[in-house]
Amino acid sequence: MTAPRYTPLVESLPSTVPFVGPETQERARGRPFRARLGANESLFGPSPRAVAAMTLAASEVWMYGDPEMHELRGAIAAHHGVAPDQVMVGEGIDGLLGLLVRLIVAPGDAVVTSDGAYPTFAFHVTGFGGRLHKVPYRGDHEDPEALVARAREVGAKILYLANPDNPMGSHHPAAAIRAMIDNLPEGTLLALDEAYVELAPDGTAPDIDPEDPRVIRFRTFSKGYGLAGLRVGYAIGARSLIAAFDKVRNHFGVGRIAQAGALAAITDQDWLVQVRTQVALSRDEIGRIARSCGLAPLPSATNFVTIDCGRDGAHARAILRALADRDIFVRMPFVAPHDRCIRVSCGQPEDLAALAEALPEALSAAG
Amino acid sequence: MTAPRYTPLVESLPSTVPFVGPETQERARGRPFRARLGANESLFGPSPRAVAAMTLAASEVWMYGDPEMHELRGAIAAHHGVAPDQVMVGEGIDGLLGLLVRLIVAPGDAVVTSDGAYPTFAFHVTGFGGRLHKVPYRGDHEDPEALVARAREVGAKILYLANPDNPMGSHHPAAAIRAMIDNLPEGTLLALDEAYVELAPDGTAPDIDPEDPRVIRFRTFSKGYGLAGLRVGYAIGARSLIAAFDKVRNHFGVGRIAQAGALAAITDQDWLVQVRTQVALSRDEIGRIARSCGLAPLPSATNFVTIDCGRDGAHARAILRALADRDIFVRMPFVAPHDRCIRVSCGQPEDLAALAEALPEALSAAG
Structure with missing residues (x-):
């Protein structure tokens, strides 16, 4: 011992x-x-305004960032027409996915994803002892119907889908995602990774009531906003789920420069x-x-x-x-x-x- | 459901x-x-050189940071006279403590700390279902002998001690920490939080063989180095323990500006x-x-x-x-x-x- x-x-x-x-x-x-x-x-x-904001924040970085990320969450919420307490900001989508898995997946719990989809999600599921069930793509697209069917079959607690998809670059229109949500089995949460959605055709991101308890969606500043090295992503979901992140997250994890850069970026559409x-x-x-x-x-x-x-x-x-x-x-x-x-x-x-x-x-x- | x-x-x-x-x-x-x-x-x-490095990195932040943090770990290792694979860098000591607890503490496992010590450590232990055993301070100091005795009594997997201590500001000389290590029960890992040690009297930080499997020590850029809002801390420990962090950490979590600022800071003693x-x-x-x-x-x-x-x-x-x-x-x-x-x-x-x-x-x- x-x-x-x-x-x-x-x-x-x-x-x-x-x-x-x-x-x-x-x-x-x-x-x-x-x-x-x-x-x-x-x-x-990134936006030159984001670079300017990060440069300014560098001179103030002796201070911890606001652990509630009040301004940034407010700006994200305003951009999406949701409430600030329906938004959680974290250390990239990677960090938020890890927290989501931790909140929901105990050893042996079933999780469904596509075979060949984002490996970091699978890393987190394995890391918390979840059982990964992988569904083949249909051609070059993830297969919403088959994913939902598998989730029903195995009683999945989380179903992960990226729309648009990485690594294939394909996407489903909003209506397909809406249909998927409506067909989710009881007890399955859709983790909808929209890391690339700002670069997708209009009509790719569905309207989702943020209080819909069946879905949590993820966005990032790493892709369209050009801030990969800053490590800021966010989740939009029901207030109760967003509040649950406070039980486990690293409260000071999104630092002062990160918050300042992301805030400037989202306000420069x-x-x-x-x-x-x-x-x-x-x-x-x-x-x-x-x-x-x-x-x-x-x-x-x-x-x-x-x-x-x-x-x-x-x-x-x-x-x-x-x-x-x-x-x-x-x-x-x-x-x-x-x-x-x-x-x-x-x-x-x-x-x-x-x-x-x-x-x-x-x-x-x-x- | x-x-x-x-x-x-x-x-x-x-x-x-x-x-x-x-x-x-x-x-x-x-x-x-x-x-x-x-x-x-x-x-x-922080060091003006760190501010300059962060400003420069802000213009390159469209790139992810190096997930191996090669340069920064090398500089930290050189500073401490250890090997780079005996160093792990993370999102502040807070983030690293969370990972350490996750590596070691399963629900019900015993952990020992002082009553009134750093609450974020206790947050992580509770968050992973550990059983916290709290030992009173002795006057205004944490009580190494009583902590070790309690660890032995409850079979603690981790014993947490901050030297110097927060919130009391007190410290133990290196010899007291050495004695503590030598008396640790089998199977107890000392998590030695040295967040403030750069500001302590000479002779506070003990010499510890980094390969000693009984200890992991933590340092931060948040205090003496003046970079609290950057969120960078590091751990020094045995290669096998440092490697274990790779199983669970957010590999891209320490971003490009964070690595650049910390690197400049540690090279400006x-x-x-x-x-x-x-x-x-x-x-x-x-x-x-x-x-x-x-x-x-x-x-x-x-x-x-x-x-x-x-x-x-x-x-x-x-x-x-x-x-x-x-x-x-x-x-x-x-x-x-x-x-x-x-x-x-x-x-x-x-x-x-x-x-x-x-x-x-x-x-x-x-x-």
Whole structure:
């Protein structure tokens, strides 16, 4: 009986991590990437007003941030037409998903997700001992009907769906999500991850009564707002569920600079509008580059384009490696049959020029 | 069976939060505080190099931070003469304590702390269903011998001790902590919270082999380094324990600005030296102000001074309220007999001048 004595659950957990960062690859390679197109960051950057607000906050950072995040929650609530106590802010959607799982999933509890969906959600479910039930995609889309059916079958406490989806870039229209909510079995909470929704076609985000106890939705400042390194996400849900986060969250976890940057970002919607335009142009250009190499870009409702490389996972992985050899950082879906694809984030013209140069060579190298 | 279905543990948790921020009080009062002397923030601010680094990082914050925190962990390791894989960085000591408790404490497991010690640690233990055993202070010090004896008696998996202590400001010399470690029962991990140790007398921090499996120590950038609002703390411990954090942590939780600011801070030790000087002068001045009002300042090894107001908790709370009425934010210990005291953070001369003006009036008002 030597210290430390881990819990049996922790002893059973694998030591894998959900993502390896590009910096790790850069250290292994001994040189930086030329184009950073793998993490779905926004290469169009954040609002200059957010940068100014963060710079100002840096000089005041000897003070803790407001643990109630009063101003930021108020601004988010105003933006969405909900009440501040229907909004919780946390350390990215990642952090909020971890808290949600902790609130709801005890060891052995059933949770439903798609096979190949966001691995960090699965990491949290495993980390709290939940039983993950994975439903195959239907083509390149998550399958709402099959997800709901599985949730009913296994008595899932949480059903996770990302709309738009990562890693495929596909989306469902609002009506499909509404139908899904109406068909949820009793006792299943829909965790609706809308990380990319600001970049999706109008009509993708459904109207949901925030007091609907069957749904909690998640948004982030990491994608459209261009603040991935700030770590701020938020949840919108029923007051009682939002209040439950206070039982377990790290109350001072969203710091002073983070709150200031996010507040400035959400109040600069003009910036988001022009980011949407740049993302759309960039998606078109990535599609053009892919097609010029004989590959098939999938339709995207996000700030990335998933490209069908036409063969199997081994082939796509070879392309990914060959792109890395040419200093282009991209990622790819984890599971078959989606691992026939690579996933390229939108970028500036110079980033995409680098891609256009490297991709044909990488395809040749991959054979 | 309506959604959401919380875990039984979460259903049992109280809805209280460990701390109410000064911003909450300011909103209730309808006006700001004049002197912010309640949260043990560093009113001497962070290193200008840290501010410059954060400002630079703000322009790159569209990128996620390195999830391995390679540079920062390397700099911390170099500073302490340990290896980078003996260091974990997290969202403040608060965040790291939560992860440590999650790694080790299953429902019903015994944990030992002092009665009146850091409430956020107790929040985490309760949040994971641990059984908290609280040992009284011995005078104004935590009581290492009694803590160890209680840990042995209840088979504690974690024993928490802060050295220096908050809220009393007292400390034990390194030899006392060493003796404590040598007497720990089998299977008890000492969580040694050294949040304030940079401000303590030389000889307070013991030499500990980082591979000693009986101890994990915690440091923060929130106190001496003046970066409370950045939310960065770190743990030093055995490689296997440090690696275990990877099983459960929010891998991207410490963002890009946070890593940049902390890195610049730890490499500017000259700044810390002059902060120590300012803190020492400020402690003396707070002591002088207290004595001039007939109160008894306790010796402090921290950036605050705990002042014995000579009567009971009701009296000290009345003084606290009267100080707030005069726009001075201070806090006080939670439990008797320490709640006879108020706790005043070190500050700039103008902050202490405000205190010197308000304290005699507050004492009169409190009766």
